[in-house]
Amino acid sequence: MSGPAKWIIVLVAFEDDDFEPLVLKERLAAQEDEFIAAFLRGGELLAVVRGDDEETAEGCRRDFEKQCLR
Secondary structure: OOOOEEEEEEEEOOOOOOOOOEEEEEEEEOOOOHHHHHHHOOOEEEEEEEOOOHHHHHHHHHHHHHHHOO
């Protein structure tokens, strides 16, 4: 993927003990809809990190993981 990008942080959790909840990050093109992308991954959109810096996005993902999965 080239050009402007953003990262989405998504919580994927089910009311089923067989599935461990997780917080994931994924890179999207700037024009993609982040709400639809989160929905298609079976989760809830927690944050959008503007820009193409994966290190910043991973830090954001870890912060949400600590908050959501205590």
